Every structure is written in C-alpha cells, then in structure tokens.
Amino acid sequence: MKRLAIAAAAAGLLIGCSSAFAQTTLRVGLAEDPDVLDPTLARTYVGRIVFASLCDKLFDIDENVNIVPQLALSHETTEDGKTVTIKLRPGVKFHDGEAMDAAAVKASLERHMTMQGSFRKPELAAVDKVEVADPLTVRLLLKSPFSPLIAQLTDRAGMVMSAKAAAEAGDKFGLKPVCAGPFKFVERVQQDRIVLEKFPDYWNAANIHVDRIVFRPIVESTVRLANLKSGSLEMIERALATDLPEIKADAKLRLATVPELGYQGITVNIGKSDVGKAAFGKDPRIIQAFNLSLDREAITKVAFNGEFLPGNQWVSPKNPYYQSKFPVPKRDIAKAKELLKAAGVSTPLSIDLMVPNNPETRQVAEIVQAMAGEAGFDIKIRVTEFATSLKEAEEGRYQAYMLAWSGRVDPDGNAYIFHKTKAPQNYGGYSDPDVDRWLDEARVQGPLADRKAIYEKITDKLLSEGSIVYLYHRLMIIAHTAKLDGYKQMPDGLIRLTGAKLKP
Amino acid sequence: MLVFLAKRLLQLIPTLFIVSVIIFGLQQLLPGDPALAMAGEERDPQVLEQIRRQYRLDQPFYIQYLYWVGGVLSGNLGESMRLKEPVLTLIAQKFPVTLQLALMAIVISLTIGITAGIMSAVKRDTPIDYAVNLVALWGISTPNFWLGIMLIFLFAVHLGWLPASGYVSPFQDFWLSMQTTILPAFVLGNSFAAVLMRHTRSAMLQAMSSDYVRTARAKGLAERVVVLKHAMRNALTPIVTLGALELGTLLSGAVLTEQVFSIPGFGKLIVDSVFNRDYAVVQGVTLITATTYILLNLLADIAYVLINPRLRS
Numbered sequence: 001m002k003r004l005a006i007a008a009a010a011a012g013l014l015i016g017c018s019s020a021f022a023q024t025t026l027r028v029g030l031a032e033d034p035d036v037l038d039p040t041l042a043r044t045y046v047g048r049i050v051f052a053s054l055c056d057k058l059f060d061i062d063e064n065v066n067i068v069p070q071l072a073l074s075h076e077t078t079e080d081g082k083t084v085t086i087k088l089r090p091g092v093k094f095h096d097g098e099a100m101d102a103a104a105v106k107a108s109l110e111r112h113m114t115m116q117g118s119f120r121k122p123e124l125a126a127v128d129k130v131e132v133a134d135p136l137t138v139r140l141l142l143k144s145p146f147s148p149l150i151a152q153l154t155d156r157a158g159m160v161m162s163a164k165a166a167a168e169a170g171d172k173f174g175l176k177p178v179c180a181g182p183f184k185f186v187e188r189v190q191q192d193r194i195v196l197e198k199f200p201d202y203w204n205a206a207n208i209h210v211d212r213i214v215f216r217p218i219v220e221s222t223v224r225l226a227n228l229k230s231g232s233l234e235m236i237e238r239a240l241a242t243d244l245p246e247i248k249a250d251a252k253l254r255l256a257t258v259p260e261l262g263y264q265g266i267t268v269n270i271g272k273s274d275v276g277k278a279a280f281g282k283d284p285r286i287i288q289a290f291n292l293s294l295d296r297e298a299i300t301k302v303a304f305n306g307e308f309l310p311g312n313q314w315v316s317p318k319n320p321y322y323q324s325k326f327p328v329p330k331r332d333i334a335k336a337k338e339l340l341k342a343a344g345v346s347t348p349l350s351i352d353l354m355v356p357n358n359p360e361t362r363q364v365a366e367i368v369q370a371m372a373g374e375a376g377f378d379i380k381i382r383v384t385e386f387a388t389s390l391k392e393a394e395e396g397r398y399q400a401y402m403l404a405w406s407g408r409v410d411p412d413g414n415a416y417i418f419h420k421t422k423a424p425q426n427y428g429g430y431s432d433p434d435v436d437r438w439l440d441e442a443r444v445q446g447p448l449a450d451r452k453a454i455y456e457k458i459t460d461k462l463l464s465e466g467s468i469v470y471l472y473h474r475l476m477i478i479a480h481t482a483k484l485d486g487y488k489q490m491p492d493g494l495i496r497l498t499g500a501k502l503k504p
Numbered sequence: 505m506l507v508f509l510a511k512r513l514l515q516l517i518p519t520l521f522i523v524s525v526i527i528f529g530l531q532q533l534l535p536g537d538p539a540l541a542m543a544g545e546e547r548d549p550q551v552l553e554q555i556r557r558q559y560r561l562d563q564p565f566y567i568q569y570l571y572w573v574g575g576v577l578s579g580n581l582g583e584s585m586r587l588k589e590p591v592l593t594l595i596a597q598k599f600p601v602t603l604q605l606a607l608m609a610i611v612i613s614l615t616i617g618i619t620a621g622i623m624s625a626v627k628r629d630t631p632i633d634y635a636v637n638l639v640a641l642w643g644i645s646t647p648n649f650w651l652g653i654m655l656i657f658l659f660a661v662h663l664g665w666l667p668a669s670g671y672v673s674p675f676q677d678f679w680l681s682m683q684t685t686i687l688p689a690f691v692l693g694n695s696f697a698a699v700l701m702r703h704t705r706s707a708m709l710q711a712m713s714s715d716y717v718r719t720a721r722a723k724g725l726a727e728r729v730v731v732l733k734h735a736m737r738n739a740l741t742p743i744v745t746l747g748a749l750e751l752g753t754l755l756s757g758a759v760l761t762e763q764v765f766s767i768p769g770f771g772k773l774i775v776d777s778v779f780n781r782d783y784a785v786v787q788g789v790t791l792i793t794a795t796t797y798i799l800l801n802l803l804a805d806i807a808y809v810l811i812n813p814r815l816r817s
Binding site: 033036038041117121122172174175190216217218219222223227229230231232394406424425 | 545555586587589
C-alpha cells in the first residue's frame with residue numbers, strides 16, 4: 001500500500017512537472033494571408049496582427065486610444081512643434097541579440113523614409129531629419145509641425161528593426177524579420193502558417209506567458225469558427241457578427257470585442273468626374289436626402305444582429321473625437337423627398353452603386369437600395385471585384401461606392417486623405433478651401449480639445465455637403481478558448497498577448 | 505516508340521510559346537491596376553509610381569513580356585510583388601501539397617469509380633445498378649464547397665475525429681498528414697468518382713457485349729476472369745485518358761476545396777495572386793500548370809500503348 005502511495009505521488013509529481021513545463025502554443029486563425037512581414041513594405045491590416053507580437057513600436061495605444069510608451073520612455077515636442085525628442089527604453093535587445101538604441105531607431109526611421117517602395121514614406125513625410133542625441137535619445141527634426149506624428153509611431157512607422165539584419169537582408173528582410181517584440185520569427189509557409197516563439201530577452205518577458213504562436217490564415221469564416229470549436233485553434237479574429245450568438249452559447253469559448261477605429265460608408269462622386277456630377281454632384285441636398293433615407297440602426301440590426309454601431313462620422317460614437325453635437329440622424333423619408341424636390345430632381349433618380357464583391361457589403365447594399373428607394377432613389381447595384389473597383393473609383397467611373405476604412409489611431413488618418421482637395425483617396429472629388437485650411441490647422445494643434453474644436457467645424461460642413469455617407473462601425477470580434485486568461489482587447493483590433501495566460 | 509516520344513516532346517516548344525503569349529495577353533485584359541491592388545489601403549500616388557517603375561508596370565506590354573520570357577529561359581520566373589519571394593520558391597512549396605492532394609483524390613475516385621462502374625455493369629438493371637447510379641448522381645450534383653463544410657462539421661466539430669482544416673506534410677508526420685488530407689481528397693475525388701463510374705459502366709457494357717467476351721465465355725472461362733481480364737482491360741483505355749486529364753485539372757488547383765480546407769496549395773496561390781494582381785505568380789503558376797498538363801497528356805498516350813498492344817504498330 002505504501003509503495004502504491006509513493007508511486008502515485010511520484011506519478012502526480014511527474015504530471016505536475018510536465019504541465020508546469022509544458023510548452024503553451026496559441027494557434028490563431030487569421031481572416032487573410034498577411035503580406036510581406038517587413039514593417040517598411042507591409043500594407044495590410046492582417047499583417048499588423050502578426051507584427052503586434054513580432055515588432056514592438058516606439059509607442060503603443062491603451063484601451064482608451066491614449067498613446068503610451070513602448071520602446072520609447074517619453075517624448076517631448078518643442079514650442080514651435082518642429083523638434084520631437086524621444087527618450088528610449090534602456091536595455092532592450094533585438095531578436096538577434098543586438099542592442100536597440102538611438103542608432104537603430106535612426107536606421108529604422110531612415111529606412112522607412114527612403115527605401116524604394118516604402119509605404120511608410122507618406123506617414124513620415126513631415127520628418128526632415130533624424131538625429132542621435134545620445135545612445136538613448138533620438139531627435140526628429142520636422143519640416144513643419146505635425147501633431148499626428150506620435151500616433152504614426154504607434155504603428156508600423158514606429159517599429160524598430162535590427163539595423164544589422166535590415167542592412168544584410170535588404171528588401172528580403174520580411175522573409176526573416178528581426179525586431180524587438182515579445183516573440184521572434186521561426187518560420188513562414190506562405191498561405192499556411194507563420195510561427196513565432198517567445199523571445200526570452202524581451203524587455204517585458206515577465207508578462208509574456210505563451211511560448212509559441214502559430215498564425216494560420218483561414219479565409220472562410222465558417223471554417224475558422226469550426227476550427228475554434230473543434231479545438232484546432234485557440235483564437236480567431238474577425239468572426240462574423242452573425243456568429244456571435246453561437247459563440248456566446250458555447251461555454252468553451254470567450255469573446256473580446258471592440259468598435260473599430262475606422263468606418264464603413266458610401267463614398268459619393270460629387271466632383272471626381274462628369275458621371276458623378278450628373279447625380280450627387282448636382283446639389284448637396286441630394287446627399288442630404290440620401291442620408292435621411294437611411295435607417296442606420298435598421299441596417300446594423302438586419303445585417304449584423306444589431307451588434308455593430310450605427311455611425312455618421314469618420315470615428316465611432318465611442319471615440320474621444322466623436323462630435324456628439326451631430327448625432328446619428330433618424331430616418332425621415334418625408335424630408336428626404338422634400339429635399340429632392342427642392343433640388344429640382346425628378347424621381348426616381350438613378351444611381352450607380354459600386355459594391356466590392358463580399359457577402360456582407362452586398363447585403364448592406366441591398367438594404368440601402370430598398371431604403372433609399374422609398375425616398376426616390378433608384379439604386380442600381382454593380383458588384384465589382386475589389387481591385388477593379390479601386391481602379392474604377394480612382395478614375396471616377398462610379399456614382400456611389402461602398403468603401404470602408406480600417407481606421408487610424410489619430411483622427412487625421414481618417415479624415416485628411418479623404419477630404420482634402422486632390423488628396424490621394426479623395427475619390428468623391430470633394431473640394432472646399434475652408435475644409436482644406438481646417439484640416440491643415442488640425443495637424444498643427446496639439447491638445448485634443450483644440451483639435452476637436454477644429455474637427456467640429458469640418459464635421460458640420462461635411463455632414464451637409466461632404467462626399468462620404470458614413471453608415472456604421474464594425475465590432476472587431478475576437479473569439480478565443482476559455483482556457484486563455486487575462487486577454488485584453490485594444491481598440492485597433494490587433495492581438496497583444498502581454499499578460500495573457502493559456503491554461504493547459 | 506522513341507520517335508513518337510521525340511516528336512511529341514518537340515511539339516511542346518511551340519505549344520508552350522503560344523501558351524505563354526496567351527497567359528501574358530489574358531492577364532493584360534484583367535481590369536485593375538496591380539500597383540493599386542498591391543498597395544491595399546496605403547494608396548499614396550508617389551509610392552504607387554515607384555512600385556510601377558520597380559516592377560516595370562509602366563513599360564509597354566511587349567517589353568514586359570520579353571523580360572519575363574528572358575527570365576523564364578534562364579530559369580527565373582520572377583518575384584512575387586506581394587510576398588517578395590521568388591515565384592519558383594512558392595511553386596516548390598505548393599506543388600508537393602497539391603500533388604499529394606490530387607494523387608489521393610485520384611486514387612479515391614479510381615477505386616470508387618471503377619469498382620462501382622464494374623458492379624453496375626455486371627449487375628445491370630438490378631437494384632444494385634440503380635443504387636450505384638443514384639449515388640453517382642448525388643456525387644456529381646453535390647457542390648464541393650457545401651460538402652466540404654458539412655464534412656468539417658461532422659468529422660471535426662461533432663465527432664472530433666479529424667482536424668478541421670490545415671495541412672501537414674507526410675514527411676513531417678505521415679498519419680497527421682493523412683488525417684488532414686483525407687477529407688479534402690474525398691471531396692475532390694467524390695464528383696470525379698461519379699463521372700468515372702458512369703464512363704466505366706458504359707465502356708464495360710460495350711465490352712461485355714463484344715465478340716471476344718462471348719468467345720471467352722464460350723471457352724468456359726470463369727465469369728470473374730472474363731470480366732476482369734478481358735472486358736475490363738479493354739474498357740480501361742478511355743478511363744486512363746480521363747484519369748490523366750483529371751489529374752491535370754486537379755494539379756492546376758482545386759480552388760474551392762483548398763479554400764474550404766485551408767490547404768496551402770496551387771489553387772489558393774492562384775486565387776490570392778489573381779485578386780492581388782500578383783502577375784509574376786499568376787504567370788509562373790499557369791506556365792507550370794500548362795506544362796504539367798501537356799506532359800500528363802503525353803503520359804496518357806504512352807499508357808494507351810502499354811494497355812492496348814494493338815496501338816503499338
């Protein structure tokens with residue numbers, strides 16, 4: 001009996017030991033296959049999800065979209081707004097053992113600013129020069145004051161790469177990225193998996209409790225969920241709103257949701273081409289009528305089980321930059337008809353609505369078609385493959401275009417390039433000297449209240465004559481196994497594993 | 505036989521030239537701008553211009569073609585704009601995956617299709633024949649996409665016997681590899697098995713009513729020998745062609761099945777590359793697929809000769 005007890009105790013000890021030392025692997029189902037894993041050349045949202053574990057940035061955001069230090073410790077901007085001094089965290093190492101210091105930050109920023117094909121160039125366009133003040137201090141000299149700069153450094157532009165690895169690999173850096181994030185790169189099989197493992201020398205290693213992450217792109221949302229339910233994955237991103245009841249009903253699963261930083265809307269062509277001028281471009285009252293013909297709450301209820309947030313601005317009603325003075329308008333068909341009449345439009349007014357080919361946007365387009373139809377709009381839906389639709393939009397061959405924006409931390413990223421005259425993504429062809437001036441002013445101002453006051457004037461103007469009809473804001477839906485403890489969702493929808501523990 | 509082979513191999517050259525022009529030409533007809541498609545949300549005009557220059561998208565069609573052909577002749581299929589990886593590396597990664605899946609699908613469909621076809625022909629107009637035909641009809645008319653999702657829910661979510669999706673190489677873990685590929689291979693093989701069954705049945709019926717089968721029976725041979733050795737061998741010739749052509753089709757990528765089961769094969773690669781206008785990858789994959797298809801056709805012709813001695817002259 002005694003022997004048996006000892007044997008049992010030994011077995012128990014063994015099991016205890018093995019679970020204490022068991023490797024924890026978090027398998028994450030991604031909605032798409034990420035593009036190249038090079039912070040300078042990367043451009044997709046899904047790629048940012050992988051970067052969140054791989055490459056730390058100078059700054060990060062917290063739950064309330066406040067900017068917090070990450071590889072930096074602090075920053076200071078001179079009175080004239082043209083010099084930004086950033087103090088760096090000491091003792092940080094890259095995955096190849098090299099030290100993360102001011103020289104490395106300078107090299108990374110300069111790579112972003114000068115490399116051929118760099119998508120970070122426009123984000124850092126305000127920076128003229130980067131100087132090393134001392135081994136742990138960098139100074140950014142700006143061409144002109146630019147308040148969204150620190151926000152830019154919370155994303156890929158702020159990612160610091162090992163200068164040695166970047167110099168050696170050149171434009172092939174993305175095949176084996178070396179950064180200073182909590183996990184280091186192990187392998188990637190295109191369209192199959194990206195494997196990362198815990199970096200023991202990470203500056204915040206004490207708060208990283210997962211040993212390995214395997215990212216698996218699974219495009220079909222139903223299959224992604226099936227993998228999670230069957231235990232083949234521990235986490236999935238961008239689950240469908242219509243799957244929420246099923247996820248909530250499953251005791252083995254947990255949800256982490258957050259409203260997106262971006263928006264879903266319809267860009268209307270008012271001045272991009274003559275095609276546009278023949279419809280919405282004739283009179284701003286036509287856009288106002290279109291706005292009033294839509295019941296945004298009903299759209300989110302019918303298409304998304306009421307889980308998404310109705311919206312009317314470029315940030316969601318939960319964002320600190322939302323202008324509550326201009327709430328989401330209620331549907332008013334009578335007024336919409338009146339406005340159309342006052343604009344001298346003979347109904348039905350035929351509108352060509354270009355819709356990228358995806359089931360969710362198609363469904364929303366059909367609801368919009370039915371709603372606007374009651375006010376006198378004859379919406380003709382043209383389902384178009386995404387890459388083709390972008391080209392059509394760029395060349396002004398459309399009247400209305402269902403186009404979403406994933407959103408940026410700073411409101412400037414959701415507004416400037418869409419509304420400034422001739423800006424790259426101003427597909428609606430909107431142009432107004434006041435709005436142009438205010439958009440520039442908002443880039444110079446520092447404090448939130450001052451900028452918000454400027455954005456209030458812009459919002460007022462755009463709501464009555466702007467070229468984007470904002471509809472709703474998606475909920476970024478992350479579903480994970482109940483075994484994952486302490487996971488916190490940030491507003492950008494990315495996956496950060498600091499503090500999260502995976503029980504065996 | 506050698507002359508025949510040499511002739512067929514020489515014919516490959518003009519065929520592949522025409523194929524390469526068609527691939528390149530058709531791609532130019534695709535609407536949308538590759539640089540814009542690649543840029544995603546980062547559509548800055550200056551950056552786009554740089555990308556166009558870098559990948560010679562600003563050059564005329566024939567210059568782009570010449571650069572590409574020059575590369576192909578020196579064994580360089582170019583580089584993926586989206587992933588920055590050489591196209592050859594991507595193909596080398598994907599081809600074994602798709603080959604494994606296609607071979608498994610072919611084995612499954614040949615086993616089911618030929619067996620069912622022979623059974624149905626031998627038991628003509630009996631309940632067995634009707635049942636087999638009904639199942640075949642179901643096999644042909646079931647969409648792969650739907651069947652795939654249903655099988656995932658049954659075997660992965662409810663029964664928990666198999667992984668829901670993904671791929672593991674047989675060299676890494678043979679059994680796990682079989683577990684991950686059996687469902688997609690079945691889905692892929694399913695509709696072809698039905699087609700094969702129908703063809704085998706009619707070829708067998710024709711063979712069974714021929715003179716040599718009557719002679720064989722008259723010789724007093726056992727029915728099993730008559731069916732398997734005499735009738736089936738002759739009936740197999742068209743089946744082999746069908747099988748070879750189907751293998752070619754499967755190798756060009758079983759797009760939907762790979763998408764549903766998240767199998768990182770050719771189909772997924774082509775779809776992603778077309779949507780992202782990653783021209784170099786589309787060109788490379790199509791060229792390799794076309795070459796494989798032509799070679800398989802050649803192999804089918806050789807197999808004919810081996811199966812049917814009368815063709816040897």
